[in-house]
Amino acid sequence: MKRFMLSVIVLVLVLGLFVPSIAQEDVTLRVLWFNDANESDVFLDTIQPYLDENPHIKIDMQVVAFSDYEQKLKVMLTGDMAPDLARVTNNQIPVFLSELEPIAPYIEDIKDVESAFMAASLAFAKNENDEIIAYPTEATANGMIVNKTAFEKAGVDVAEVSKTWTWEEWEEIIKKVIAVEGNPTYGLALDFTPHRFSTLLFEFGGRMMNDDYTAVNFSNEKTVETITWFKRMHDEKIVPESVWLGSENPAELFQAGVVACHIGGSWNINVYAKNIKDFEWMVVVPPKGEIVSSVPGGKFVASFKGSKNKEEAQKLMAWFSEDGPNAKYCCDTFNLSSRIDSSVEYPSNTSDFAAFSEALKATPVYVANEWKNPVLSQISPVIKEQIVLALMGDISPADAAAAIDQKGAEMMK
Amino acid sequence: MIMNNRKTFKILHYALLVILTAFFLFPVLWVVLSSFKPQSELFQIPIKILPQQWTFENYIEAMSRGDFVRYFSNSLFVAVTATIITVLISIMAGYGFSKYFFIGRDFLFMVMLATLMIPLQVIMVPIFLQLKASGLLNTLWGIIIPPSATPTGIFLARQYMATLPNSMIEAARIDGAGESRIFFHIILPLSKPIIATITIFSFMWRWNDYLWPLIVILDDKKQTIQQALANFVGQLQINWSQLLAMTTVAILPVIIIFLVFQKYFMTGISSGAVKG
Structure with missing residues (x-):
């Protein structure tokens, strides 16, 4: 009995020593977003499985009207309050190019990303050093x-x-x-x-x-x-x-x-x-x-050089850009996917999306x-x-x- | 003959007023009526004023797109608190500028008025840094406190109070009343029209304010109603139906405030406008 009690005490002490180091510290990712329709809600819904798997990650999202989005982001960057993750358009990427964090250091092989997305979408997501600085999410086509x-x-x-x-x-x-x-x-x-x-x-x-x-x-x-x-x-x-x-x-x-x-x-x-x-x-x-x-045009998610939790933000963006989550997001927001291998299945208007995709693929x-x-x-x-x-x-x-x-x-x- | 002329003039006068009222009311009425139309009816040509198919769907869908009860509470808290502070500061400063004589008074007044010339967009970044340093960033107090002292409010109060006779204040002093007693028991009750005017203006400014909350707030839960309304306008799409529905709801508090204080409003405005 004594031996058993001793073992229990030792186990409790050992666990007590290790538990704080095993439990990951809570990280709150500050997300800046703009909406055309329901994109912010769909984004939160799509990443829920990721949040369930990583309970230490919390999301603090701010939705800002598109007309003032750029202004707000500039003020935040100037004030050293860069969001951890932001939704940006292809037109906004050149504006914040020097502030955006390249994704290569955070993933195993950058070629996997390069081969997963349409060339037209990726062209917008690269900086002057040809580094990818944002993940394409949805594509737009005229x-x-x-x-x-x-x-x-x-x-x-x-x-x-x-x-x-x-x-x-x-x-x-x-x-x-x-x-x-x-x-x-x-x-x-x-x-x-x-x-x-x-x-x-x-x-x-x-x-x-x-x-x-x-x-x-x-x-x-x-x-x-x-x-x-x-x-x-x-x-x-x-x-x-x-x-x-x-x-x-x-x-x-x-x-x-x-x-x-x-x-x-x-x-x-x-x-x-x-x-x-x-x-x-x-x-x-x-x-x-x-x-x-x-x-072509489109939307992207990106993190910033000045973001406080860019490592966790990059992990979340990488997960969000995989085919499964990307297809769900594009289906629920009724958008074209930027992925080449997209498995998105729309509830209606499939042929209309296909016609846009066809024109997009033919685009030089x-x-x-x-x-x-x-x-x-x-x-x-x-x-x-x-x-x-x-x-x-x-x-x-x-x-x-x-x-x-x-x-x-x-x-x- | 003169009676007939007067009658004709009166009829024309009222007819003109009715036409002008209809002219100014029409956009508001159109917004309210359109908020009950399904989106497919909004773009129909020829345009129909009345909804062919009345629906509350726009209100229900808009309310489900965000925590509008919270946004309304935030806006109400900001507008009411800021208005109380603004009225107090404006009345006190207006009293000081109109009834106390000190060196550089008029110069200080001009400097204060000159601040009206600086657009907020120009000082956006310094304001953001100031708010961050003072811990007011991302708080409702950050929206309330910094813009509380408005030059327009102080100007209106000063112009109104200049019309109050100095002899009344001097008589009160001779009777032994202290400065605070004079202000609270004599000046304040006499300033009801200008208090009502500044209240209406301030409530309207704060309720409709968009740019300041945009700089200060970094959290969806602390958004004001104007920020939430702006979110209906996207890069490529505008949800007109929901925007119209929530705009209809958002204009109600301003109308209520105006109806409550309107009997003082015209007096306050005209006194401030012509006397100095």
Whole structure:
């Protein structure tokens, strides 16, 4: 009995000595997030199994409105209060590039990450030393969404013709579609952003930068041709003036049945699936110009050099970026996955997501490389302004392109 | 003839007032009515003012997207506490600037007014560092205390109090009243209109304040209602239905405060505006 008691006492003492060192200290990860819809809730829901496996990890999330997100993050970084993990867009990565922590030191083999994601997404996630500094989560793609009912009324099977159509064929068809009484008044709406305009531009074989991405180069034949075409579409009332020369939201025009086609982003699937009740719609591969192209974009998760718990944040990000959690996150937020091998299965609109993915896969890498350059984001207001001037007929498309190049050259000095 | 002219003028006068009221009320009414429309109805062309299908779904869904009861409590605590402090500081400082004579008084007043010229965006980072150093970062007191002394409030109080006769204060002094007694028993009861005006303004500023809480708060649980509302506007999507529903709820406290204090409001504003 004595021996037994002694053994128990020794065991208790030994455990007492070891338990504090075995139990991991609680780590609270400060997460900064912005929402388009329900992403913060889905993120927390997705990482719950990870938190269950690692009970010492707690999450303290702050959701900030997107319009002030960059400002808030800058203030936090300046004040030495960097979050441990933040959601960032492809446009924000260049802004915080020097502050973002490379992921390579925290994982076994960086090649596993490089091979898991689409090249276009990864292009945004690299710094000037070619190091990956963020994990891609969801991808966005630009493409064409059409009012299927309107095409049917004009006797056009849009699902069939869109498989091979060119822009010339599209123009011919769309004139028929808008001529039908009761159909949309206009043929096409394009979001009032250079990013969405560049979908057309790349399709027409245009470029915004030179081949080695060292200069803005709008003054090339195909880019000028795109602006000229876009102006003609406005002049012929195929594209409504109220978007680029006004302030109307093309997504709202499409939902109201005012336009037959919308060149917009993959995120519209979510909105249209909920809101459109009066007609059928679908995503099609955009008509072929010189090439078929989308414009990639997306969201990422990243940690910062100044983050206090970056090691734990990196572990969580690595887990979150694996196929299982990524597929759940993309399915529940109704987004495209950035992973090549994604096993995401959407509850609906599968063919619409597939059409966006198809366009994305056909997109040349230079598209992402051009948009990755922070100068393009900085001169976006100039691009908009000059295209608007060309649409109004105040300057020629060639002059607009030259003015954009000049501003770009000033900024790159 | 004169009677007829007066009658016509009165009718025109009221007609103009009704038109102007309708003009200013229409956006508010549109927000409230649209908050009861399903999202698919929001973008219908031609636009219909009344919902074809009334729904509370927007309110229910919006409430489930965050702890709105907490955000409302936070905003209410901030707005009420900050308003009490602001009114006290404004009235005291306004009294000092209008009724006490000391060297550099007008210069100090001008310096205080000059602070109105500095936009918050310019001093965002220094403020963040100050709040961090003083331990007010990520606290509701960090939203309440620093902006409590508003130049506008002090200016309004000073302008109003300048209209109160000095002889009344001097008589009270001759009768042996102390300075605090004069302030609390004579000046304060006479300042009801300006207190009501500053209360309405301050409550509205604090309730609608977005940028300051954005700098101070680092935790979802301490968010104010305006921060929560802004979260409905994403990078690529805006949830209009839920935004309209929560905006309708968010404007109620300001309307209530205005209705409670409105009888003093016009007096306070006009006194502050024309006398000096």
